[in-house]
Amino acid sequence: MxxxxxxxxxxxxxxxxxxxxxxxxxxxxxxxxxxxxxxxxxxxxxxxxxxxxxxxxxxxxxxxxxxxxxxxxxxxxxxxxxxxxxxxxxxxxxHPNYRDFARHILPEVVGRLRSHFGLDWEAPVIEEFGTRLATVTVFPLGSSEGEVRALCERCSELLADLPVEVRQGKGVDIGPAGxxxxxxxxxxxxxxxxxxxxxxxWTRVLYVEDSLTGLEAAQYVAARGGTVAAVANANPEFRRAVAGLGGMLCQRxxxxxxxx
CATH class of the missing domain: 3.40.50.1000 (HAD superfamily/HAD-like)
Structure with missing residues (x-):
C-alpha cells in the first residue's frame, strides 16, 4: 500500500x-x-x-x-x-453511472454501424468489446484527415437520435454525451x-497530458492542489491553459x- x-x-x-x-x-x-x-x-x-x-x-x-x-x-x-x-x-x-448505457445504448450503436458499413475487408474497422466497455471507435481504412472527417460526419448522421457524442480523433470515438x-x-x-x-x-499528484480533451481534468487536479504538466508537443491551446493554471510546460x- x-x-x-x-x-x-x-x-x-x-x-x-x-x-x-x-x-x-x-x-x-x-x-x-x-x-x-x-x-x-x-x-x-x-x-x-x-x-x-x-x-x-x-x-x-x-x-x-x-x-x-x-x-x-x-x-x-x-x-x-x-x-x-x-x-x-x-x-x-x-463506471457505475454508465453501465446502463453500455448495456442498452451501445448495442444499438454497434448494430447501426455494422448494418450500415458491413463487415467485409473494405469496410471501416469497428472496434468494440460489447458491454464490457462504454465506447466504440471506428477507423477508416486510410488515415488521412479527410477520411476520418468524412467517417465522423457519416457516423454522426447515423446516430443523431441517440444520446451519444461522436468525436473525431485518430478514428471516430463514440460514447456517452457530455x-x-x-x-x-x-x-x-x-x-x-x-x-x-x-x-x-491531490497535492502529491502530477497529471501529464497533451490534449484539450484533458483540460477539464487538468483544471480539476489544479484546483485541488495538484500539479499539471503539458508535454512539449501538446496542443498549443492546452499548453496555454496549463500555463494559466500555473502548471509545467515541458520544453524538450x-x-x-x-x-x-
Missing amino acids: ACPSTPIVFLDLDDCAAGAIWPSVDRPRQPINRFVFAELLSQCAASGASVHLLTNRPPGQLAVVAHILGGPARYHLAESGLSAWLPDANRAVV VTKALGCRWAEELHSALHGEPIE PFEEGVLE
Whole structure:
C-alpha cells in the first residue's frame, strides 16, 4: 500500500508515454519505444511514484502495459474515465453511472454501424468489446484527415437520435454525451480509497497530458492542489491553459516515448 507521501503520476498513455500506437494525419502507426518507456517507468519507480495510466483506448491496452509495469498502482483509467483496468483483479470495469448505457445504448450503436458499413475487408474497422466497455471507435481504412472527417460526419448522421457524442480523433470515438476526463478524476477518488485504503492526496499528484480533451481534468487536479504538466508537443491551446493554471510546460523536443 502506498504511504501518504508517495508521489502519484497520472500519465496519458497514447502520446505522452507509450508513443503513437494508432495512425493519424500527422503521425503514422509506429511501435512503442519500449526502451525509453521502460527508462521512464524505472525513474518513476526509483522515486517511489505510483503511476496510474490514462487512455481513451480500450482497457486491453492498459492490461498489457500495466502487467509489465506492476508497481503500487491498483487502477488505471481507460475510455476517458468511463472504464478502469484493475491489475490485481485482472479485469476491466465500467463506471457505475454508465453501465446502463453500455448495456442498452451501445448495442444499438454497434448494430447501426455494422448494418450500415458491413463487415467485409473494405469496410471501416469497428472496434468494440460489447458491454464490457462504454465506447466504440471506428477507423477508416486510410488515415488521412479527410477520411476520418468524412467517417465522423457519416457516423454522426447515423446516430443523431441517440444520446451519444461522436468525436473525431485518430478514428471516430463514440460514447456517452457530455463526458470529459474529469469523470475519471472523480472516479479516481473513489477507486483510490477503495483499492489503496486511503484517500487520494491531490497535492502529491502530477497529471501529464497533451490534449484539450484533458483540460477539464487538468483544471480539476489544479484546483485541488495538484500539479499539471503539458508535454512539449501538446496542443498549443492546452499548453496555454496549463500555463494559466500555473502548471509545467515541458520544453524538450518531442521523441516518441519521452517525457521530461
